[in-house]
Amino acid sequence: MPPRLDVDARRAQLARAVWHVVLTQGVGAVSVRTVAHEAGVAVGSLRHVFPTRAELLEFSAELIVQRAAERVRAVPQDGDPLAHALAVLEELLPLDATRRAEMEVNLALVAEAPALPRLAAIRDEAAAGIALLCRQAVERLGGRDDESTVRRLHALLDGLALHLLSQEPGEDVTWARALLRAELERIASHHG
Template identity: 30%
Template sequence: MPKIVDAEARRQEVVQAVFRIIASDGLERASLREVADEAGLAVGSVRHYFSSSDELLVFSFGAVIDRIADRLEAAMSAVEAKSPGSPEQQAAVLNLLGQVLPLDEELAVDACVWMAFRHAARIKPVLAAEAARSHRTVAAVVGRLIMLLSPGEADAHQTLVTEAERLLATMDGLCMHALLQPEWMTAEMCSDVLTAHLRSLGAVPTVR
């Protein structure tokens, strides 16, 4: 009966428009009118697929989380496939951590959008649930990575948690600086910092 349109594909197109607007003009400019223009649609059309502005934003937040989570999961599998301590594993780990950094234009858009939504979630309660999911998802991957890289010591649970949070903080800090001060935080500086951090992981394995 209807015009044959893949609803899910349309929603993804709209979400991509949201991403582009957030990356270039910020989340507060991602209004229905701006999104509709960017997607080449009318406001009524966008509202046909997303019943409200909030629903569009929450869906877009979830979409970027899924994108990042998928990339991290794939990169984590690659890490686990390498032999422990090998240079190949080291490279795979750097690749994994680089998935959340704006190292190319596509990654930069995701990083921008991800940051914008997480900060917006502090204020907008509708985004809180997705923000918590985002944190849990990434923390789980980083936790597995820390367990993999920490020599033995399955008992020192406290150390593992602290080291996971430490790596998580460094990753988000690097992402922030690469987005906000790209002149100072270049891609190779990111790589140097991450390498130094990984060296510090191996060098301070046990508590105290």
């Protein structure tokens, strides 16, 4: 049996192939055969790692969440709560080509949730994680920690993400950063 690192690397390679198929052909084109072809591996090799299409899609969704979580954890904790909150929450927005591709794939995979309940669970876990980050941002800013404030911030993030996806790649994104900063400043200004 190959070392675990090789299996993990193969799983990530196959997930990236899923993402490419979704981005270029749509989620309906994702099959064991098309992903194997995209990854340059034999169908049997892919099936050894992911026996079913469902497992392949589920891992691909989990990897998107994992990558976003790693980016969030990598944001340095400095003394400025506003700058930190802004940097953390910006990691959840499609502000560059990588995050845009992840968001597009994520939305396509979420659309598959009715047929694959595990995708719905992954979606719900990711939403809970975003809600937690919003709650932490509100707390760090000294804002009113009520459900309304947290939901408003979460809804703003979701709305910004969709609006950013609706514009052409490479278009100006400073407006989204400015809106997010303004909301965080509003939260900070409304203490207890």
